[in-house]
Amino acid sequence: MPEEAEDMWHTYNLLQIGDSLMASTIRKVQTESSAGSVGSSRVRTTLIEQACDPTQKADVAAVVMQEGLANLVLVTPDMTLLRAKVEVTIPLKRRGSCTQHEKALDRFYEAVMQGILRHINFDVVKCILVASPGFVKDLFMAYLFREAVRQDSTILLENRPKFMLVHSSSGHKYSLKEILCDPAVTARLSDTKAAGEVKALEDFYKMLQHEPDRAFYGLAHVEKATKALAIDILLISDKLFRHQDVATRSRYVRLVDNVRDNGGTVRIFSSLHVSGEQLTQLSGVAAIFRFPIADQSEPEDDSSSDEE
Incomplete structure (x- = not known):
């Protein structure tokens, strides 16, 4: 049973139409023989604490x-x-x-x-x-x-x-x-994933301040940099993959695939994490470039919004 919003997100990504599901549970099974005697057996589950807690x-x-x-x-x-x-x-x-x-x-x-x-x-x-x-x-x-x-x-x-x-x-x-x-x-906290996300976002802010031609946010700007093979690190919120519009959702998936195919690093931020909340305020997608790209002045596409 889903106990939090993130459970449904994981389910959405794991299950596809036609999948077969198997689950373990505890059942008290009682059988009655022809003579009228009743017997019972018990089947136990193995609790996966990490999944449930x-x-x-x-x-x-x-x-x-x-x-x-x-x-x-x-x-x-x-x-x-x-x-x-x-x-x-x-x-x-x-x-x-x-x-x-x-x-x-x-x-x-x-x-x-x-x-x-x-x-x-x-x-x-x-x-x-x-x-x-x-x-x-x-x-x-x-x-x-x-x-x-x-x-x-x-x-x-x-x-x-x-x-x-x-x-x-x-x-x-x-x-x-x-x-x-x-x-x-x-x-x-250098060896935790949470610290890695925080550091990646901090690096982006520093780059935006000191070398603004190597750091941009917004889908249109980042897609343009992807075509130029310029993206070194992509920062993207998992909230964007839950967009209700399938075409928009696929657009973000293609962006991630293209960055990885071109040797870039992809950091997927949880929207339920404090660093993910910060990234969401920057449209949910940002990038650090390998080299400066000066011409990023065109207006941002409406689909870069993370509204659902």
């Missing part, structure tokens, strides 16, 4: 927080998943007494810690980013491992090297974009 593919986790607010996010190769949101009202400090303020902070930190233990699979996750403005992240980390020692939480203590402190402008989910673009984070 997106957390099995999330090699990066992030806790984006500010005082009283925390978003726990898992970053899979295909999407960004919000697994928990913690909100606790933190009263202001009063002159001569900070008791209520400190108690509320402890409740907030405890809720975040429980969210980490509940939603992060430490066997899969390679890095846990803890980000906040100011010293919120530092105070939380001090609380987290103080409690880990007190409660003898071996899972936290053994995985302490996986935690990384990062600055963010806020505790909202959208701050994840700036966190993943941090050079220190990019270096730490």
Whole structure:
């Protein structure tokens, strides 16, 4: 059964008319003999956790927080998943007494810690980013491992090297974009697909700024560069392959095939990932060229829009 929008996308690409499907399940089969006795047999399935649980593919986790607010996010190769949101009202400090303020902070930190233990699979996750403005992240980390020692939480203590402190402008989910673009984070996550997409988009922005004749976005511009065998790296959103118009969808498929046939690299971005959301704002398709192409002034084709 599909459990998320991406499941239907994978199904759409895997199945064709005339395919035969086979599935395993559990059934309680009862048979009745001529003598009236009833017997039963049980058939067991083998659970494929990675297919059923997106957390099995999330090699990066992030806790984006500010005082009283925390978003726990898992970053899979295909999407960004919000697994928990913690909100606790933190009263202001009063002159001569900070008791209520400190108690509320402890409740907030405890809720975040429980969210980490509940939603992060430490066997899969390679890095846990803890980000906040100011010293919120530092105070939380001090609380987290103080409690880990007190409660003898071996899972936290053994995985302490996986935690990384990062600055963010806020505790909202959208701050994840700036966190993943941090050079220190990019270096730490260099072996993950998510980091590869973020780096590719970052390279495109740098090229657009410093050598604008070697970076363009929009379908018409990119197709023109393909004909000139100029594309080195193609960045394209998977959302474009779900366009309702078959002819437009085929146009994007041909573009990808042509780039690959000409020795270019194709980066397909998930529209459910933070980097894919950024690419969608650039029409969903962009490219870095092998050499400058100065004449790209013709107006953009209407079909370059990713509207469905």
